[in-house]
Amino acid sequence: MKRPVFEEQPLSPEEFAARCRVPLTEDEKTLIEWFRRRYPTPEARLRSARRLELQWRRSQAGNKSG
Amino acid sequence: MQGSAFDEATMFASIAAANIRALLIGRRALIALGLPLMTRDYDFWIHIDDIERMNSALADLELYPTKPPDVARTLGRYVLEGDEHCDIMVARAVGIHDGPMVRFDDVWTRRQQLQFGSTVLYVPSLPDLILTKRFGSRPRDADDIRMLEQLLEQP
Numbered sequence: 001m002k003r004p005v006f007e008e009q010p011l012s013p014e015e016f017a018a019r020c021r022v023p024l025t026e027d028e029k030t031l032i033e034w035f036r037r038r039y040p041t042p043e044a045r046l047r048s049a050r051r052l053e054l055q056w057r058r059s060q061a062g063n064k065s066g
Numbered sequence: 067m068q069g070s071a072f073d074e075a076t077m078f079a080s081i082a083a084a085n086i087r088a089l090l091i092g093r094r095a096l097i098a099l100g101l102p103l104m105t106r107d108y109d110f111w112i113h114i115d116d117i118e119r120m121n122s123a124l125a126d127l128e129l130y131p132t133k134p135p136d137v138a139r140t141l142g143r144y145v146l147e148g149d150e151h152c153d154i155m156v157a158r159a160v161g162i163h164d165g166p167m168v169r170f171d172d173v174w175t176r177r178q179q180l181q182f183g184s185t186v187l188y189v190p191s192l193p194d195l196i197l198t199k200r201f202g203s204r205p206r207d208a209d210d211i212r213m214l215e216q217l218l219e220q221p
Binding site: 008009010011013016019020022023024028029031032034035036039041042043045046047049050052053056 | 074094097098099100101102103104105106163164180181182183187200202203204205207208209211212213216217
């Protein structure tokens with residue numbers, strides 16, 4: 001999961017501040033609310049992310065070998 | 067890199083058992099607090115005097131340091147690597163543009179304790195986590211701050 005170089009480059013202080021000020025969309029807010037309801041504890045959230053991460057790794061390994 | 071030999075709970079338990087002053091930071095901390103994100107890595111900010119104990123605690127998980135402790139102290143960071151990748155920040159303080167020096171000792175004092183099974187892990191307070199996200203100033207750090215501020219409004 002190598003990120004494009006531009007995503008890793010620091011923004012200027014002005015660009016960074018401007019991007020921080022962009023309000024969350026209603027979809028983003030809804031997704032956060034769903035995630036916190038679906039996984040109510042830190043442990044459940046971390047385990048869920050770990051499962052997804054391992055699934056992603058397996059799919060990447062499958063793509064490479066296929 | 068299958069990640070199959072690694073156990074996250076064992077890692078957190080090993081860190082807690084060794085009494086390491088370690089803060090989970092980065093996206094993994096954001097996930098623990100309830101933000102729906104993906105990440106590959108673990109990011110910790112640990113006390114500069116706890117490097118040796120951190121290395122020893124995670125050696126059983128076959129995570130090994132990329133730099134000796136004295137070099138890590140000079141650079142302010144190093145990596146523990148094996149089946150997983152852990153970025154370890156060890157700086158005593160980090161400066162941010164137009165903001166305060168963020169000191170480990172202060173962030174540690176204000177930390178939050180999270181339960182993970184029978185063990186605990188520590189993350190910075192929400193305002194401190196926002197400050198750590200300003201260290202890198204990447205586009206995704208700004209996106210993470212937007213979401214963290216939502217948590218501040220609706221904890």
